[in-house]
Amino acid sequence: MQLCVALDLPSQEENLDLVRKIKNYPLWLKVGLRSYIRDGKPFIDAIKSINPDFKIFLDLKLYDIPNTMADAAESIMGLGVDMFNVHASAGRKAMREVMQRLAPYEQRPLVLAVTALTSFEENEFNHVYNTPIAAKADRFALDAHEAGLDGVVCSAYESASIKALTSKEFITLTPGIRPFGEDAGDQERVATIETARAEQVDFIVVGRPIYKAQNPAEVVEKILKTL
Numbered sequence: 001m002q003l004c005v006a007l008d009l010p011s012q013e014e015n016l017d018l019v020r021k022i023k024n025y026p027l028w029l030k031v032g033l034r035s036y037i038r039d040g041k042p043f044i045d046a047i048k049s050i051n052p053d054f055k056i057f058l059d060l061k062l063y064d065i066p067n068t069m070a071d072a073a074e075s076i077m078g079l080g081v082d083m084f085n086v087h088a089s090a091g092r093k094a095m096r097e098v099m100q101r102l103a104p105y106e107q108r109p110l111v112l113a114v115t116a117l118t119s120f121e122e123n124e125f126n127h128v129y130n131t132p133i134a135a136k137a138d139r140f141a142l143d144a145h146e147a148g149l150d151g152v153v154c155s156a157y158e159s160a161s162i163k164a165l166t167s168k169e170f171i172t173l174t175p176g177i178r179p180f181g182e183d184a185g186d187q188e189r190v191a192t193i194e195t196a197r198a199e200q201v202d203f204i205v206v207g208r209p210i211y212k213a214q215n216p217a218e219v220v221e222k223i224l225k226t227l
Helices: 012-021 033-050 066-079 092-102 122-129 133-146 156-165 193-198 216-226
Strands: 002-007 028-032 055-062 083-087 110-114 151-153 171-174 203-206
Touching: 002 012, 002 216, 012 033, 012 216, 028 033, 033 055, 055 066, 066 083, 066 092, 083 092, 092 110, 092 133, 110 133, 110 171, 122 133, 133 151, 133 156, 156 171, 156 193
Parallel strands: 002 028, 002 203, 028 055, 055 083, 083 110, 110 151, 151 171, 171 203
Antiparallel strands: none
């Protein structure tokens, strides 16, 4: 299981200050929608200048018509990131087109599909998708697996089921991790590290418990020791 730290602070400088504080650890760093729209590729370059060994997960959740998603995926190839994601809701055709567009590249980022956002609770999800979360997450994961993606973004509670349906090598990345029982905030389906481990999760994403801490490096080290 690997740790991915979410860079979700209000400014680029605050994010880079956090990166400097944790630069000596083997980490993935998540660049999300707000950070990328505000700071763009220079932000990714600045992260790499602090520690070129950091792995970057670009969390933009591409969701559009198939050709537009494939165009965007190909553009991401020029950003120097190591993983990005799309929405499984876009459908198998769109996901296949993304993977076909990336196929000619000798080295490409990992591509994951978002199943059910961890901010959803059961009633709201059912209102949107008319299906229980667990069943739809399984279906989306099967679609992503059949389309040739590397894995999915899901809650910890869906990970083991998804791996049983696809393969043990099919990656699961789980946001909403509260490593030591911290407040859930705006997330609904949160989990601890112990739950993530039991559910065979490959990547855990941790944000607020790290960047709101007085000593983020200390929290990172404690999480890595737990892993």
